[in-house]
Amino acid sequence: MKIKTAELTISAARVDQFPSNPAPEIALSGRSNVGKSSFINTLLARKGLARTSQRPGKTQTLNYYWLNERFHFVDVPGYGYAKVSKSERESWGKVMETYFQSREQLKAVVQLIDARHKPSEDDMMMYDWLKYHELPVIVVATKVDKVPKNKWGSHTKRIKEDLQMEESDPLILFSSETAQGKDKAWSAIQSALFEK
Known part of the structure; x- marks a missing residue:
């Protein structure tokens, strides 16, 4: 997909700030240091649109x-x-739960997982939670350029097994350094957005 226009329109901290626009949405979820901003910037071919933070x-x-x-x-x-208060975590948690459970515009969730390591407890819990709420998930294994090519198969197998992934959910190996997996990611995202 060719992105002609891309802009950050709102940073919503509360449910009442979610846009009323009925256009379809793809959510991007993952651990704090998994490379989400780099994934967004690579997909959109924009260098600094999503800010990469020094503080995960x-x-x-x-x-x-x-x-x-x-x-x-x-x-x-x-x-x-880890570095936020319990009350802060709880308040974000409520906003996110409301988003995932009730946002009709949401067509799929891209869940990013670090390809170098086995999925964390948080990764597994998040995938389970999304599936419990019957959301389509596109799993993207990031930083695959840091994994030797001959180990890609075993790392893919481990992610699928640890998450107990559903057959219908794609798993895409991705690198923001080399753009490996960019076309496959777009293909899965387009299917979720426009073909249902």
Whole structure:
């Protein structure tokens, strides 16, 4: 997909700030340091649109990117963040739960997992939670350029087994350094956005 226009339209900290626009949405979820901003920037071919933070877990809002004046990417706060208070975590948790459970515009969730390591407890819990709420998930294994090519198969197998992935959910190996998997990611996202 060619992205002609891309802009950050709102950073929503509360449910009443979600856009009323009925256009379809794809949410992006993952641990705080998994490379979500780099994934967004690579997909959109924009260098600094999504800010990469030096302090993982800093994103405390749902960041809405309006793309080609047709659909939204929604960057949700990273999970696994330790350096925030319990009350802060709980308040974001409520906003995110409301988003995932009741947002009719949401067509699929891209869940990013670090390809170098086995999925964390948080990764597994998030995938289970999304499936419990019957959301289509596109699993993207990031930083695959840091994994030797001859180990890609075993790392893919481990992610599928640990998450107990459903057959219908794609798993895409991705690198923001080499753009490996960019076309496959777009293909899965387009299917979710426009073919249902």
